[in-house]
Amino acid sequence: MILVTGATGNVGSELVHALAEAGEPVRALSRSGRTDGLPAGVEAVAGDLDRPETVRDALKGVRAMFLMPGYGGQRRILADARDAGVERVVMLSGGSAGTGDRTNAVSAYLIDAEDSVRESGLAWTFLRPTSFMSNALRLVDQIRAGDTVRVPFPDVYTTDIDPYDIAQCALHALLSDAHSGRALELTGPQALLPADRVRVLGEVLGRDLRAVGLGPEEARAELEAAMPKPFADAIVSFFVDGTLDESVVRPTVREVTGREPRTFDQWARTHADAFR
Numbered sequence: 001m002i003l004v005t006g007a008t009g010n011v012g013s014e015l016v017h018a019l020a021e022a023g024e025p026v027r028a029l030s031r032s033g034r035t036d037g038l039p040a041g042v043e044a045v046a047g048d049l050d051r052p053e054t055v056r057d058a059l060k061g062v063r064a065m066f067l068m069p070g071y072g073g074q075r076r077i078l079a080d081a082r083d084a085g086v087e088r089v090v091m092l093s094g095g096s097a098g099t100g101d102r103t104n105a106v107s108a109y110l111i112d113a114e115d116s117v118r119e120s121g122l123a124w125t126f127l128r129p130t131s132f133m134s135n136a137l138r139l140v141d142q143i144r145a146g147d148t149v150r151v152p153f154p155d156v157y158t159t160d161i162d163p164y165d166i167a168q169c170a171l172h173a174l175l176s177d178a179h180s181g182r183a184l185e186l187t188g189p190q191a192l193l194p195a196d197r198v199r200v201l202g203e204v205l206g207r208d209l210r211a212v213g214l215g216p217e218e219a220r221a222e223l224e225a226a227m228p229k230p231f232a233d234a235i236v237s238f239f240v241d242g243t244l245d246e247s248v249v250r251p252t253v254r255e256v257t258g259r260e261p262r263t264f265d266q267w268a269r270t271h272a273d274a275f276r
Helices: 010-021 072-083 096-100 105-118 133-145 163-175 194-205 215-227 229-239 254-259 264-270
Strands: 004-005 026-029 042-044 064-067 088-091 123-129 146-150 180-184 211-213
Touching: 004 010, 010 026, 010 211, 042 194, 064 072, 064 163, 072 105, 072 133, 088 105, 096 123, 096 180, 105 229, 123 163, 133 146, 133 194, 133 264, 163 180, 163 254, 180 254, 194 211, 194 229, 194 264, 215 229, 215 254
Parallel strands: 004 026, 004 064, 026 042, 064 088, 088 123, 123 180, 146 211
Antiparallel strands: none
């Protein structure tokens, strides 16, 4: 049995489907324990990673698990996993964990999460992706409303990755010990500006979309409206102050999966209906 936490999220949902297609027994954990959208044969369970006692039963019979980072119950869950006979954990982390910067709120929680896994005694693999292509879904309301799309950090190139490719790397890491003890730096195949992604979305939708860049303070204000200030500060630090470079294309997805990662055009065509 393989346990997938965050099973209804961007990566978790892709991973559940990938494991099911590979014929692996899957237990999908989410706060709701909902079954809608899950492949046939997948076991849905409810559990909260901030409350380890709600996860304990889900660990029974599990040999490997996919773990989301940054939850209060993580260390207890890892100890319970070891006691239950779990052998391997693959954790979703992020590139900023490699900076070692504990003054940055995002980096700090990822570093702490990675430390807890290293200290657990379980075999581990960390996935450190760049920004998700699915972040473009934040533009849905603007695109439905008109052809002008306001985007933050207009001058910043990033190699955004399709959550599908993160899940495919997780699949390989869960089913093999070939990547144990490694932090896999995952990127998409292209470094693009926000305006490039808006242009691609326009081409896919058959529309003449135009990107307008937000200034740093406008971007900060929008972030603070959507998340706690320390996390908004962290993202501004990454992309305004340049403390995180997501512009470098890495070969890791191809090395792990045997194929090239999906392009943003492929992601946009798969998810075009969400923008209509």
